[in-house]
Amino acid sequence: METFWSVRRPVGRIRPGDHAWLGYCGVEEHDHVVGAFVREGLLARDKVIYLCADAHPEIPGVVGRPPASLLTVLETGHDGPGPALAALAAEVAAAERAGFAAIRVTADLTCAARDPEAARDLLDCEAAVERLVRPSTAISAICRADRRRVPPETMARLRAAHAVHAAPDPDFEDAVLQIVRTFDPRGLALSGELDASRHTVLDQALALVLAGGDHGPVHLDLAELRFIDLGALNMLAEVAARRAGRGPLILDRMPSQLHEVITTVGWNMLPGLQVGCAATPDPLPRP
Amino acid sequence: MSLTHRALLYDDRDGFLAATSAFLRQGVEEGRAAVAVVREPNLAALREELASYGDAIEFYDSAEFYRHPVRTLKSYLELVERKAPLPVHAVAEPVWDGHDARQRVEWVRYESLINVVFANCDASSLCPYDRSALPADVVDQVRLTHPLLTDGAEHRDSEAYTDPVSFGAICDRGRRFERPDDAEYLAIESDDLQPLRLFVASRANAHGLTPAAAQNLVTAANEVAANALAHGVPPMGAWVWTAGDDLNCEIGDHGHWRPGPLTGFVPPRSALDTGFGLWTVRLLVDLVEMRGGWGGTFVRLRVRR
Numbered sequence: 001m002e003t004f005w006s007v008r009r010p011v012g013r014i015r016p017g018d019h020a021w022l023g024y025c026g027v028e029e030h031d032h033v034v035g036a037f038v039r040e041g042l043l044a045r046d047k048v049i050y051l052c053a054d055a056h057p058e059i060p061g062v063v064g065r066p067p068a069s070l071l072t073v074l075e076t077g078h079d080g081p082g083p084a085l086a087a088l089a090a091e092v093a094a095a096e097r098a099g100f101a102a103i104r105v106t107a108d109l110t111c112a113a114r115d116p117e118a119a120r121d122l123l124d125c126e127a128a129v130e131r132l133v134r135p136s137t138a139i140s141a142i143c144r145a146d147r148r149r150v151p152p153e154t155m156a157r158l159r160a161a162h163a164v165h166a167a168p169d170p171d172f173e174d175a176v177l178q179i180v181r182t183f184d185p186r187g188l189a190l191s192g193e194l195d196a197s198r199h200t201v202l203d204q205a206l207a208l209v210l211a212g213g214d215h216g217p218v219h220l221d222l223a224e225l226r227f228i229d230l231g232a233l234n235m236l237a238e239v240a241a242r243r244a245g246r247g248p249l250i251l252d253r254m255p256s257q258l259h260e261v262i263t264t265v266g267w268n269m270l271p272g273l274q275v276g277c278a279a280t281p282d283p284l285p286r287p
Numbered sequence: 288m289s290l291t292h293r294a295l296l297y298d299d300r301d302g303f304l305a306a307t308s309a310f311l312r313q314g315v316e317e318g319r320a321a322v323a324v325v326r327e328p329n330l331a332a333l334r335e336e337l338a339s340y341g342d343a344i345e346f347y348d349s350a351e352f353y354r355h356p357v358r359t360l361k362s363y364l365e366l367v368e369r370k371a372p373l374p375v376h377a378v379a380e381p382v383w384d385g386h387d388a389r390q391r392v393e394w395v396r397y398e399s400l401i402n403v404v405f406a407n408c409d410a411s412s413l414c415p416y417d418r419s420a421l422p423a424d425v426v427d428q429v430r431l432t433h434p435l436l437t438d439g440a441e442h443r444d445s446e447a448y449t450d451p452v453s454f455g456a457i458c459d460r461g462r463r464f465e466r467p468d469d470a471e472y473l474a475i476e477s478d479d480l481q482p483l484r485l486f487v488a489s490r491a492n493a494h495g496l497t498p499a500a501a502q503n504l505v506t507a508a509n510e511v512a513a514n515a516l517a518h519g520v521p522p523m524g525a526w527v528w529t530a531g532d533d534l535n536c537e538i539g540d541h542g543h544w545r546p547g548p549l550t551g552f553v554p555p556r557s558a559l560d561t562g563f564g565l566w567t568v569r570l571l572v573d574l575v576e577m578r579g580g581w582g583g584t585f586v587r588l589r590v591r592r
Contacts, residue, residue, distance in 0.1 A: 176481050196513045197478040227484060227502075230510045230564050237558040257502040264503060265567050266361060268368065269558045 006162065010180075011036045011142070012169040016102060018140045019133040021162030023147035023155055028212055029168075029183035030144065034106055035060030036169050037142055041104040042066050047095040051076050051084060051107035069098070076111065080118045081125040092132065092139060105133075105141040113150040113158060126161045142166050171205040172198075179205045182221055186213060187250075191224030194232045202232065206239055216247045219276060223253035233262070233270060240272025252276035288409040292401055293435035293442070295415045296426070303329055303415055306439035307378045308336045310413045314376030315343050319411070322366065322377040324352045329380070329415075353382045356397035357552070357569040360404055364554060367408055374409040381414070383425050392458050393574065395425070398432035399454040400552050413437075431457075455548025462576060464587070466537065470528035475538075478516060480509050483525055487536055490527045494534045495592045504590050507571040508536050510564050511586045515540040519584060537587040545579035 011033050014020055024030040038061030041048040048066075050059055051074045062071065072091055076084040088105065095103045107129075112118040126143065133139045143162065147155050159165070172179040177192040179202060188205055209218055220236075222228070240249045249272060254262070262270070297303045307323065311333075314321035321340075325333055326349040334346055353359050367375050381394055401412065416429050430436060430447040431454060437443070449457070473486045487508045491501035508525065515523045519540030526537045551565030569575045574589040 176479070193481060193484070195480050195484075195509060196516070197480070227505065227509075229480075229513065230506065230558075230567050231513060234558045234563060241559060257498055260499040261502060261506050261571070264358075264570050265558075266365070266570075268365065269555070269563065269567075271557055 006159075006165050008165045008167050010167050010169045012040065014140050014142065014164065014166060016137050016140050017134055018164045019130050019162055020140070020142045020164040020166040021159055022142050022144040022166040023150075023159060024144060025147055025184040028186075030146070031060035032181060032183070033166055033168055034142065034144060037104060037106055037166070038062060038071075041102070042070060044102065045070065046102035046104050047098070047100040048072070049074060049088065049091050049095070049103065049105045051088065051105070053077075053108060053111040076107070076109075078111075081109075081112050081122045085125045085128055088129075089132065096138065101138060103136075103139045105129075105139060107141070107143050108145065109143055109158065110145045110149055113145050113154050116151075116154075119154050123157060123161060126158070130161070171208065172201040174198075177201070178224075181205075181209065182219065185219040185250075185252075186216070187219035187221065187252075189221035189224070193227035194225060195227065195229045196231050199231060199235055203235065203239075210239075210243070217250050217274075218243075218247065219250045219252050221252045222255065222258060225255065225258065228258055228261070230265070233265065233273075236273055237270045240270075244272065248272055248274045250274045250276035253278065288407060290402065290405045290408055291411040291435065292405075292433055293411075293413050293437055294429045294433035294445075295413050296418045296429065296436065296438050297415055298417075298419045300329065300332060302439050303417070304332055304336050306437065307333055307413065307415060310378060310411075311337060311340075311344055311376070314411070315340060317376070318373070319376035320370035320373040321345070322370075322375060323347070324349055325378055325380045325415070326350065326382060333378075349380050349382050353394075355570075355573065356393045356400075357566075359397065360400060360552075360554065361570060363401075364404070367405070367410060374411070376411045377413070379412045379414050383421055389574070391425070392461070395428050395432060396455060396458045398429075399449070399451045399458075400549075402432070402434065403451040403549065404552070404554060452548050455552070459548055459578075462578070464576075464578065464585070466526060466535075467528050467530075470526040470535075470537075472524055472526050474522065474524040475512055475515065476521075480512050480516075483512050484509055486525065487527065490536075491534060491590070494529055496534065496590060500590055500592075503571040504534070504536065504588060507568040507575075507588050508538060510568050511538045511588070514564065515542075515584070518542065518544060532591050534590050534592065535587060536589075537585055539583050539585040541583040543579065543581075544584045546577035546584075550577060551575060 022033055038048055038059060048071045053076050055075045074087050092103060109122060112122045129141060133141045168181045170178050170180045177194055177198045180189045182189050187209060236249055251273060295306050311321045311323060321344040323333055323344060324347040330348055337344055352362060416426055418426055430445040431449045433445055434448045436445045473483060475483060484505050488501055488505050491504050515538055519542035523540035528535050551569045553562060554566050555563045572588045572590050576587040578585050
């Protein structure tokens, strides 16, 4: 069942029939993506089935105490993935009988994937989940694991077993600009064009990143940014100045033309901003 | 702590070498950062004359250093910053050939701006002018733009020296602002400036500007338009037209902002200072002309392909 192609899909666009993968790199990314999946499900009154190793987890995206009929938590236990798969199948069948039009499943596989023996069973179970979800018009699933805690080869196999890779929803998106959180490294990826009419949304998105962890550098991935106005450079310099002593703002993968503009301005005009990893070739124009 | 800005009016190579090498030797001996920015072939002759000083004197070719008046100001600012805390002691010889009349005005203005941009800087500049070869109008204006003069033998104050604001006003007096009837026009009707950027970018590409020059122009036009939206009065819009190798882009609104002769010429310390936008606009394109009056405020950007 290995797939040689995959599509990266913002969590908000995951649909019934999608069997998606999330290799997260910490609580912040986990809660951001999984929280959106759970929250949207509960708001839409979908059935949400949440699997994890912990009997009493803090479930991201849950506000208040949702009724048990909407949210079911299953403990994956320590007997390998088989029993958990059986429990999941039973919950799904029950939800279908109860008449739910949409069923959201998310399972944390970190523990099982760390154990070499369980990992083999896990791939069989993934095949079973694939057979359950793919033809379904009701079930969507996100399987997830902490990629810092799972051996890379197991991560690669799990990743390859999913045709859809879950990504964060954009913090902001219109026809001109898109802002998406990044977690490794921490920061934002900007694509499109950034001008004065969109400074506020960038400011808000940056504030969220900065609120999440006050120390260390913050990265802006500019590979897909085609235009940045001088006001935005001024704004970034202000943010960097407010953070003085707590890590710089790093501009990664800047397209050559933006680099040229900033070189003309002079980096000395932009204290607290640094060039990060190298630029890529210019992004292709949007169709 | 203040700038010493002196023009050297020389008549021949020997006069040039005697005065500039004495000035640079004095800089080295006083522990200052001695720099020579000089045209060829004088540059090679001066290097040879001062070869015994080795790395103690930095040499640059004026042809490289003096390509764009505002960028040259920026280069000198960076030089001063790089050499700090040593004060810069520079022979600074501008280039006067290859310019049209309009460009020459900007280079003369540049000499005047040195007095304000480096006013609080403990730097010394000796600016050589070849009296025997340069056009008379260039030589005539030296005494307006340099507070101090020398012919190599005798130092004196320039009685005709004119402060940079008044001098800038004189430079601006001769400007002409015709705009051809067939200039293309785009109204700026919302806060979203993407249509303006597309409008300017497509004309810049069609005119054959390099991608970098086109992006710089788009960035400058966007900044001027953002200022108009923030501070101007509608209706506002942008005109684009070509004149030979020049691409012109003018942004106008009906407000009554009257830019002064120094607007955008005085560098901010960083992007956080006021004045960052217009200073940067001047760096991004070849020429910026601003004018205000009863008809509104207009900013004209020019780029040569």
